[in-house]
Amino acid sequence: MPRKPEKIIEPIDADFDDVTKALVTTSVESKIANEGFEKIIHIGELELGDAVVPCYVTETKKRLLSARRMQVALGVTNPTTKSGNQAPGTRLDRFLGQKSLKPLFFMISERTLLEPVRAKYGDQVITGYQAELLPELCEVMLHGRREGLxxxxxxxxxxxQCEVILPSLAKLGIIALVDEATGYLEAAEREKNEYRELFKEFIRKDxxxxxxxFPDELYDVFYKIYGYERISKGRxxxxxxxxxxKYVYDPLAYSNGVILEMLDEKNPMEITVSGKKRRKYKLFQFLExxxxxxxxxxxxxxxxxxxxARNKQEFDRNFDRVFGKQILLPFPYPDEE
Structure with a gap:
């Protein structure tokens, strides 16, 4: 009996790692973890005192200030490398690590603000700090001067120098300043309008x-994570x-609040005869x-x-992994069938 011809699989001319990377898609966060870089999507400049400081908005919505120019604005001089070139932001990094200033830096709201962020704009590597650090740093340094620390x-x-810089930040919040300088707000508004167009088919006219x-199991979850005892099913x-x-409508279909906003417009809060606010319908009644x-x-x-989840912290952590950290998809909801 003649043998059936064997199907021959052609060899792939690529390394194993390259093949797996091509097959597996990664989120923005996992790309950052693998490559060590945030991706810059908007750039601009801020005038702070006598210095002009480049600023950036990343794909994960971090607002960054150039470490090199930030230290110039603060009057922190930079050491030179052996080749004579300045190492970007290294002096500021050392300054933020000074033991004598630790009591002051403990007043900074988040420890991560003190850590430099590496980002890329095209092929250019940028070292920066989150913009929220600057006003807080100025405030704690001025506090240290008042207290003789x-x-x-x-x-x-x-x-x-902090005293010179603070008035520049007082007119607007640092985030608003960076957004204005980089043009991020205008781009975000355009993007939002595109998202609204994308999700139009989700919303009914009437x-x-x-x-x-909403299954009872959902409310069992809410009672559990907030530590409440369910007294009755109705109330x-x-x-x-x-x-x-927060957990249902805002992240629904990875819309980042766009669907919720459209449902709010269809079904706004109304004032009742008794003076209470309530909606005429349930929000989901306007879903196609x-x-x-x-x-x-x-x-x-x-x-x-x-x-x-065993507690709310664990619930929030896992919720962020599934919903809160997703990039908006090109189609509203992935086919999961």
């Missing part, structure tokens, strides 16, 4: 007949309405079939996360 002339010089869409804590917005399908999938994912 600055030990060196250099520290006192930096405090004097409210459909009421049918319950729930009023703040659950905000919890539902595709939107209702996405809602159901979302709710059961949420229930799964909640049932596996």
């Amino acid at each position: 600055l030990a060196t002339e250099r520290q006192k010089t930096i405090a004097a 409210a459909k007949q009421y049918e319950s869409e 729930r804590p009023l703040f659950f309405a905000q919890v539902t917005k 079939d595709i939107g209702t399908s996405a809602l159901r999938k979302h709710l059961w994912k949420l229930i799964g996360i909640g049932e596996a």
Whole structure:
């Protein structure tokens, strides 16, 4: 009996790592973890005192200030490398690590603000700090000067520079300044309008007949993570309405709040005769079939996360992994069938 011809799989002319990278897609966060760089999507410049400081907005919405120019604005001089070239931001990094200033730096709201961020704009590598650090740093240095906690002339010089810089930050918040300088707000507004167009098919013109869409298991999760005891099925804590917005409607179909905004427009809050605020319909009554399908999938994912979580911190951490850190997809909801 003749043998059947064997199917020959052609060899792939590539390394194993290259093949796996081509097959597996990664999120923005995992790319940063693998490559060590944020991706810059908007750039601009800020005038702070006598210095012009480049500023950036990254793909993960971090607002950054150039470390090299930030230290110039603060009066922190930079050491040179053996080749005679300045190492970007190294002096500022050392300054933020000074032991004598640790009591002051403990007043900074988040420890991560003191850590440099590496980012790329095209092929150019940028070292920067999150913009929120600058006003807080200025405030703690001026506090240190008032309390006599600055030990060196250099520290006192930096405090004097902080006094020059703070008025520049007082007119607007540092985030607003960076957004204005980089043009990020205009781009974000354009993007938001594009998202609204994308999700138009999710929203009905008129409210459909009421049918319950929220399983009791979802409220079991909310009671569990907030430490409340369920007294009756019908009556729930009023703040659950905000919890539902946060965990259900805001991230629904990875829309980053766009669907919620459109539902709010269709079904706004109204003042009742008794003076209370309430909606005429449930928000989900304005979802088309595709939107209702996405809602159901979302709710059961949420229930799964909640049932596996031991506390709210664990729930939030896992929620962020599934919903909160996603890039907006090119199609509203991935096919999961």
